[in-house]
Amino acid sequence: MSARRATIADVAREAGVSPSTASVVFSGRTPVSDATRQRVLAAAGSLGYTGPDPRAASLRRGKSGIVGVVFDSPLGAAFLDPVMTLMMDGLTEGVAELGAGVLLLRDNSATAAGDSDAQPTLMTAPIDAAVLIGCSTVMRESLDVMRARNIPVVVIEGDAGEGVPQIRLDNREAQRQAASHLATLGHRRVSIVTLPSGPDRARGWLDAAEEQRIRVDVTRDRLAGARDVYPEAPAYAAAASSIDEGFAAGRAIFAAADHPTAVIAQSDLLATGVIRAAEEAGLRVPEDVSVTGFDGVVVDGLAPYALTTLVQPSTEKGRAAGDAVAAMLEGREAASLRFTCVFRAGNTTAPVTRSH
Known part of the structure; x- marks a missing residue:
């Protein structure tokens, strides 16, 4: 052989x-x-x-x-x-x-x-x-x-x-879990930082009409999960999943005197940028503002913070897609799979303080 x-x-x-x-x-x-x-x-x-x-x-x-x-x-x-x-x-x-x-x-x-x-x-x-x-x-x-x-x-x-064949995440359910965590901690004034809403990758606040026109499935599903808990929370669309974009979003969010007590970011990179913007604004995380992410990836330079986030099986998703391709090329039926995220509490969320 x-x-x-x-x-x-x-x-x-x-x-x-x-x-x-x-x-x-x-x-x-x-x-x-x-x-x-x-x-x-x-x-x-x-x-x-x-x-x-x-x-x-x-x-x-x-x-x-x-x-x-x-x-x-x-x-x-x-x-x-x-x-x-x-x-x-x-x-x-x-x-x-x-x-x-x-x-x-x-x-x-x-x-x-x-x-x-x-x-x-x-x-x-x-x-x-x-x-x-x-x-x-x-x-x-x-x-x-x-x-x-x-x-x-x-x-x-x-x-x-x-x-x-589709390889998907429970995006809505997972994001709802993070939002529910914040609600349990007493947060009522919450802002959302989303992934890009469409191919134009426009950055800025989303109104109701723009939310209805979101063309990216992941963005729409995660926003829906946050909306299940915070239906009126203002949402800011980032142009990409990056620390710089999260920083820009955070600057816009914390520019108001009556800033939110919590921010739901649709990725860990965005959440990291939001934290840096909070620090620039003189806010403490999580004492003054809580921040949640999504993905569960390692972000360089984030210490001493450990993000409260949803951990998704990124490698397993890719491998499942590869297995589906192999099955189709070999004439076998390819299965659709839906993976589940795992909520992980870190040190970037805390109960609302009395001052809020």
């Missing part, structure tokens, strides 16, 4: 990098340092790995051996979010046994707009399957392209309709 062919996961372990980083050295468009590239290539050489194998038994005959991962955000920012990095690690591991590589692509709206980051395009990229990260109304254009090409599709964090 011949020895098992080395996979990208084997190369990643040998090089001491994540599977997603090893994968983009071979087939992605995200830049990596020369040192990392050389380390990955050296590991590949020692293992006899030459790249994705289009002849892998689990891939359909004559196909490329590449799985496209479609984002609705600039590819350069794809790995700045630790949630995305963990999810891509899981996805890469999930398709590794197929001998498949991963190609990062922009959504069809970017392609149509002539975005240079979108090359190769969804219409021309040599892929055997696609994973859509989210499925907003704009991303559904990408779904239509995949269907026209008869390419199997899996969606992470979105509803693409009947027949498309």
Whole structure:
């Protein structure tokens, strides 16, 4: 019996990098340092790995051996979010046994707009399957392209309709749990910082009409969970999930003299920025203002704070998507899965003080 062919996961372990980083050295468009590239290539050489194998038994005959991962955000920012990095690690591991590589692509709206980051395009990229990260109304254009090409599709964090496997979180229920935690602590004046509300990534306060037009499933679902507890809480949309965006949102929130006693942020990065804005405003966390996040990721420089947050299984989500892709390419039925977040109380929330 011949020895098992080395996979990208084997190369990643040998090089001491994540599977997603090893994968983009071979087939992605995200830049990596020369040192990392050389380390990955050296590991590949020692293992006899030459790249994705289009002849892998689990891939359909004559196909490329590449799985496209479609984002609705600039590819350069794809790995700045630790949630995305963990999810891509899981996805890469999930398709590794197929001998498949991963190609990062922009959504069809970017392609149509002539975005240079979108090359190769969804219409021309040599892929055997696609994973859509989210499925907003704009991303559904990408779904239509995949269907026209008869390419199997899996969606992470979105509803693409009947027949498309979905890997989802209990976003609404989880966010409701964090909001209920704040309510139990006596908080009544609460503000919400949301993830981007649409492809334009506009930053600012959301009115009722704008909330009805939110085009990103995750943003809408998490906002609904907070609204279940705080139906009148003002909501501020960030332009991205980042510390800088959270800081900008926090500055807007704490500009008023009658500032809220608690802020619900839809990501840990946003929550970290809100905390920094609170400190700049001379507010103590959690004595003067409580802050909750979402994701359960490690944020550098956050100490001595430990966020009160919802911990999501990011790597498991990606791996489940990879497993679904493998099943579809092997002619098996791919299951839709819904993961559950775990509430984790930290030291960024506390009961309302008497002064409030």
